[in-house]
Amino acid sequence: MIKVSVMYPNSADVRFDIDYYCNTHLPFVVGLLGDALKGGAVDYGLGGGAPGESPPYVAMGHMTFDSIEEFQAAFGPNTEVIMADLPNFTNTQPQIQISEIKI
Amino acid sequence: MIKVSVMYPNSADVRFDIDYYCNTHLPFVVGLLGDALKGGAVDYGLGGGAPGESPPYVAMGHMTFDSIEEFQAAFGPNTEVIMADLPNFTNTQPQIQISEIKI
Numbered sequence: 001m002i003k004v005s006v007m008y009p010n011s012a013d014v015r016f017d018i019d020y021y022c023n024t025h026l027p028f029v030v031g032l033l034g035d036a037l038k039g040g041a042v043d044y045g046l047g048g049g050a051p052g053e054s055p056p057y058v059a060m061g062h063m064t065f066d067s068i069e070e071f072q073a074a075f076g077p078n079t080e081v082i083m084a085d086l087p088n089f090t091n092t093q094p095q096i097q098i099s100e101i102k103i
Numbered sequence: 104m105i106k107v108s109v110m111y112p113n114s115a116d117v118r119f120d121i122d123y124y125c126n127t128h129l130p131f132v133v134g135l136l137g138d139a140l141k142g143g144a145v146d147y148g149l150g151g152g153a154p155g156e157s158p159p160y161v162a163m164g165h166m167t168f169d170s171i172e173e174f175q176a177a178f179g180p181n182t183e184v185i186m187a188d189l190p191n192f193t194n195t196q197p198q199i200q201i202s203e204i205k206i
Contacts, residue, residue, distance in 0.1 A: 098148075
């Protein structure tokens with residue numbers, strides 16, 4: 001299994017509508033990806049490693065797939081329409097990480 | 104529930120022994136944290152968002168706790184001994200993110 005993490009960097013002037021993200025953006029993405037998407041998770045940043053420190057990311061969304069090929073086949077044709085929804089909930093550009101799920 | 108993500112930045116000269124991390128470091132940490140630790144996951148970086156791009160993080164470990172207070176009470180007294188094990192598997196300093204688990 002692989003995990004695709006979409007990580008939205010934090011900043012002083014960041015805008016991120018977590019309600020829109022969870023209730024509108026994600027259901028839209030889930031509908032587009034279909035059966036290839038095996039699971040998902042959403043983390044909302046609370047803090048960093050030291051007391052009072054800001055979290056590095058305002059939010060992170062994680063999606064699991066059986067393989068990179070299955071992710072690419074499902075996501076590729078929908079990339080443009082998914083990216084076009086980002087300004088509706090954030091002013092930051094996400095970093096993407098593809099990982100092997102070890103544990 | 105909250106998630107503590109320990110994210111090891113990638114770089115050209117990064118060293119990260121994923122076998123030591125999974126089989127020696129994590130069992131050591133799990134033993135120290137005791138019942139406060141509710142779950143965990145390990146992601147091993149494969150790539151970034153574009154084909155051929157490096158992953159932002161060589162690896163990420165995630166630990167779940169009932170609350171920030173429970174995490175701090177369990178981790179705080181063990182921080183020094185846990186950090187002292189890092190040179191045994193990596194030459195990079197992790198970024199820490201504490202998140203609320205929304206989904």
